Amino acid sequence: MEIRINDVGFSYASVPVLSGISLDIKGPGFVSILGPNGVGKSTLIHCINKILQPKSGSVLIDGKDVRDISIKELAKDVGYVPYSANDTFPLTVVDTVMMGRHPHSKWNTLDRDLDIVYDTLRMLGISHLAMRQFNELSAGQHQKVMLARGLVQEPQILLLDEPTSNLDIRHQLDVTKMLKRLSEERGILIVMISHDINIAAKFADQVILMFQGRIYDVGAPAEVITEDNLRSVYGVESKVIDDDGRPHVILKDALPMSESCNPSAVMAHIRAQRASQDAADSDGKSVRRGVERILGRT
Numbered sequence: 001m002e003i004r005i006n007d008v009g010f011s012y013a014s015v016p017v018l019s020g021i022s023l024d025i026k027g028p029g030f031v032s033i034l035g036p037n038g039v040g041k042s043t044l045i046h047c048i049n050k051i052l053q054p055k056s057g058s059v060l061i062d063g064k065d066v067r068d069i070s071i072k073e074l075a076k077d078v079g080y081v082p083y084s085a086n087d088t089f090p091l092t093v094v095d096t097v098m099m100g101r102h103p104h105s106k107w108n109t110l111d112r113d114l115d116i117v118y119d120t121l122r123m124l125g126i127s128h129l130a131m132r133q134f135n136e137l138s139a140g141q142h143q144k145v146m147l148a149r150g151l152v153q154e155p156q157i158l159l160l161d162e163p164t165s166n167l168d169i170r171h172q173l174d175v176t177k178m179l180k181r182l183s184e185e186r187g188i189l190i191v192m193i194s195h196d197i198n199i200a201a202k203f204a205d206q207v208i209l210m211f212q213g214r215i216y217d218v219g220a221p222a223e224v225i226t227e228d229n230l231r232s233v234y235g236v237e238s239k240v241i242d243d244d245g246r247p248h249v250i251l252k253d254a255l256p257m258s259e260s261c262n263p264s265a266v267m268a269h270i271r272a273q274r275a276s277q278d279a280a281d282s283d284g285k286s287v288r289r290g291v292e293r294i295l296g297r298t
C-alpha cells in the first residue's frame, strides 16, 4: 500500500496552510510525522483521508485518486484516529469500538465483529473497561478506546493523530511498540503524528519532519532527527546521541523565537534538500526518492 501526495496545497479560507507537498509513503511500515504546533500535520492527514479537500494537487492511495473513492470504500482501507474525539456519546466502550467495524458491517457478521473488538481491547489492555461508558473514562483510557476503534477497522493504512499524547510513559511505550509490531505482523502502513521525538526515533521506520506547511526533511530517524534540524525547526538546542543505532534527543535549551523562526534559513535548507535529493535520484540511490520535488518553489 502506498500514499502518494502530489504537489498538495491547502488553505483554510484564504490562509495558506500547506504548500507544495509531494511525498511518497510506502507501506508496510511505521512512519512518524513530526513538527512544531501549527505546521499543518493534522491538516495533511485530513487531506489524505478526505476530511479536507486539497485546494491544489492530488492524493492517491494505491494509485487511485481519493476524489474517486467513496468515504465508505476509503474507510475499508484507510483508518483514522483523530487527536481527540468530540463525539463523547453515552455509549459503552464495546459499542464505541464496534463502530469501527462499520465499513465491514453485514447483518450476519456480529460474532466475528465482537471477537475482533474483544481481541483488540485485550491487546490494548482495556478489556476491563468493555462495559464502562465511553464518556466517563480518563483521557488516557479514552485515547486507547479511540485507538481500538481505529484498529478494529482492520485497514491497510492507519492514520493516527497523536494517539499516545495522554498516555503515561509506560503505556506510550507499550502502545507504540504494539503499533510497530502490528505494522510488521499485519503488513500495514501506520502513519502516526507525534510530538514525542524520542519515541518516534526509537520505533519509526521513517520520519517526516514538517515545518511551515512544507516537508522539511524525510528519511530514517538518524537522518532526520539531528541537532541541526531540531534547531531550525523547533528552535531548540539539543544533544542527539546514538542509542543502539537510533538517535536519542537530550534537550538543552530553547532558542529565542527570532532565531528559531528564520524563514530565509528555512527556505535555504529546503532548496539544499531538493538539490541533494535530485543528486541522489540521479545516482539511483534515492533514499528520499519521490519526496518533495517541489520544495524549493517560493
Ligand SMILES: Nc1ncnc2c1ncn2[C@@H]1O[C@H](COP(=O)(O)OP(=O)(O)OP(=O)(O)O)[C@@H](O)[C@H]1O
Pocket: 012, 017, 035, 036, 037, 038, 039, 040, 041, 042, 043, 044
Ligand atoms: N478549521 C480551521 N480553520 C482555520 N484554520 C485552521 C483550522 N484548523 C487548523 N487551522 C490552522 O491551520 C494551521 C495548521 O493546523 P494543524 O492543525 O494542521 O497543525 P498541526 O501541525 O497539526 O499542529 P499541532 O501540533 O498543534 O496539532 C494552524 O495555523 C491552525 O491554526
Ligand SMILES: [Mg+2]
Pocket: 041, 042, 043, 083, 161
Ligand atoms: Mg495536529
